[in-house]
Amino acid sequence: MFVAVIILSLLGFIFGISLAIVSKFLKIKVDEKLERICKILPGANCGACGKAGCFGFAQAILSRELSLDCCKVASNEAKVLIADILGIKFEKKVRLVAVVHCNGGCKVKDKFIYNGIEDCIYANLELGGQKECFWGCLGFGTCVNACPFGAISMSAEKIPIIDTNKCTGCGKCVEICPKKLFSLVPVNYDVYVACNSFDVGKLTRKICPVGCIACGICTKVTNSTFYIKDNLAYIDYDKIKDEKMLYEAMSKCPVKCIVKRP
Amino acid sequence: MNITNFISIFISAVFVNNVILSRFLGLCPFIAISKETKPAIAMSFAVSFVIFMSSVISWCIYRFLLIPFNLIYLRTITFILVIAAFVQLVEMIIRKFFPVLYRFFGIYLPLITTNCAVLGVSLLNTDMFFNNGKALTGSFYYSIFQSLCVGLGYTIAMILMSAIRERLELCNIPKPFKNFPIAFVIASIMSMSFLGFNGFKF
Numbered sequence: 494m495f496v497a498v499i500i501l502s503l504l505g506f507i508f509g510i511s512l513a514i515v516s517k518f519l520k521i522k523v524d525e526k527l528e529r530i531c532k533i534l535p536g537a538n539c540g541a542c543g544k545a546g547c548f549g550f551a552q553a554i555l556s557r558e559l560s561l562d563c564c565k566v567a568s569n570e571a572k573v574l575i576a577d578i579l580g581i582k583f584e585k586k587v588r589l590v591a592v593v594h595c596n597g598g599c600k601v602k603d604k605f606i607y608n609g610i611e612d613c614i615y616a617n618l619e620l621g622g623q624k625e626c627f628w629g630c631l632g633f634g635t636c637v638n639a640c641p642f643g644a645i646s647m648s649a650e651k652i653p654i655i656d657t658n659k660c661t662g663c664g665k666c667v668e669i670c671p672k673k674l675f676s677l678v679p680v681n682y683d684v685y686v687a688c689n690s691f692d693v694g695k696l697t698r699k700i701c702p703v704g705c706i707a708c709g710i711c712t713k714v715t716n717s718t719f720y721i722k723d724n725l726a727y728i729d730y731d732k733i734k735d736e737k738m739l740y741e742a743m744s745k746c747p748v749k750c751i752v753k754r755p
Numbered sequence: 756m757n758i759t760n761f762i763s764i765f766i767s768a769v770f771v772n773n774v775i776l777s778r779f780l781g782l783c784p785f786i787a788i789s790k791e792t793k794p795a796i797a798m799s800f801a802v803s804f805v806i807f808m809s810s811v812i813s814w815c816i817y818r819f820l821l822i823p824f825n826l827i828y829l830r831t832i833t834f835i836l837v838i839a840a841f842v843q844l845v846e847m848i849i850r851k852f853f854p855v856l857y858r859f860f861g862i863y864l865p866l867i868t869t870n871c872a873v874l875g876v877s878l879l880n881t882d883m884f885f886n887n888g889k890a891l892t893g894s895f896y897y898s899i900f901q902s903l904c905v906g907l908g909y910t911i912a913m914i915l916m917s918a919i920r921e922r923l924e925l926c927n928i929p930k931p932f933k934n935f936p937i938a939f940v941i942a943s944i945m946s947m948s949f950l951g952f953n954g955f956k957f
Contacts, residue, residue, distance in 0.1 A: 500821075519850075
């Protein structure tokens with residue numbers, strides 16, 4: 494009994510001492526600022542900043558490699574807190590949210606029956622997808638799974654709907670959509686062009702009832718806040734003076750492809 | 756000590772008594788870290804290293820400390836002591852040299868301590884290569900070789916599982932079966948196929 498106790502404690506002692514010595518050699522310094530920043534960051538590890546996760550981003554802003562603006566997810570209040578820790582000033586910016594530039598969905602017919610993997614990226618490999626419109630949404634909801642915040646859902650019309658309150662503007666959906674239908678827009682304007690078709694108006698009209706035919710009415714009505722490029726209308730956010738103009742363009746659009754965010 | 760013994764130990768440890776799929780030891784990382792191949796391989800190397808080192812040291816302790824003092828009944832607790840110390844060491848090494856891996860493993864790295872595969876191999880070595888408190892000839896080499904082979908078998912099972920689960924990501928799985936439930940189903944099917952090495956008896 495006595496021997497057992499001695500031997501066990503001896504073993505424990507030896508292991509303890511050797512671990513202590515090794516830990517001295519393998520020590521790493523941890524900056525306490527790093528942990529504090531990590532706690533404030535969203536912790537979604539979305540990777541939109543270009544780093545592997547929020548931990549990597551915290552390291553990058555500590556070493557001044559990236560600026561705070563690179564994180565699109567953290568709220569302005571959180572950024573102010575982080576700026577306090579870093580000892581720098583932070584200027585508030587308008588939050589960006591994602592919008593889908595397509596409203597076709599079920600209204601656009603299929604050109605062939607697609608039986609492959611139910612994923613937009615794979616469907617896109619087959620002649621650019623099964624929809625008649627080459628530019629539009631394929632409706633398999635790859636973006637729904639890609640969103641780290643659960644802000645995207647598919648509507649009954651097979652078009653992604655974005656919950657503006659949940660959207661943080663991380664840009665994951667912009668990256669993953671094979672048709673490049675998403676873009677990030679300032680949250681304070683809730684009108685956008687729901688079409689992505691570069692086809693000429695005649696062809697678009699034939700395929701899709703809500704596709705932009707590049708008639709240019711929106712440009713005339715809003716005094717060039719809207720502009721037409723490659724048979725498609727865009728909003729020039731820098732030129733917006735009056736929000737009412739956007740609504741006017743929305744009501745004047747003959748195909749109703751300028752819509753209001755839900 | 757001859758070559759046939761080594762061959763039979765190899766085949767037995769890697770295939771017939773594969774530590775995960777036949778003995779059902781160390782299932783925790785098998786289910787938890789098998790979602791992607793790269794971390795799965797890293798994890799199985801960490802486990803193999805701990806298995807190897809702990810079986811070497813536990814063999815020495817068993818042979819030169821426990822048997823002479825007639826303390827064989829203490830083997831479980833001493834082996835766990837050895838394993839715990841080695842897991843600490845591995846954790847420090849990984850934390851120092853592979854910080855990304857360290858954060859990926861998270862809680863599962865310290866949990867190697869309680870991974871029964873590690874303790875299982877140490878106990879198995881003392882069961883198989885000692886006879887009535889006496890070491891068989893070549894027992895030390897057999898133990899080392901067996902621990903290496905078990906590590907290899909562990910790695911093989913992890914790679915198989917992670918490769919299957921990577922492919923499953925693209926499959927259309929019913930929602931309630933996503934992630935872990937389907938992993939358990941696969942594990943059982945794989946284990947049944949490894950049963951083929953054992954042969955059936957009716």
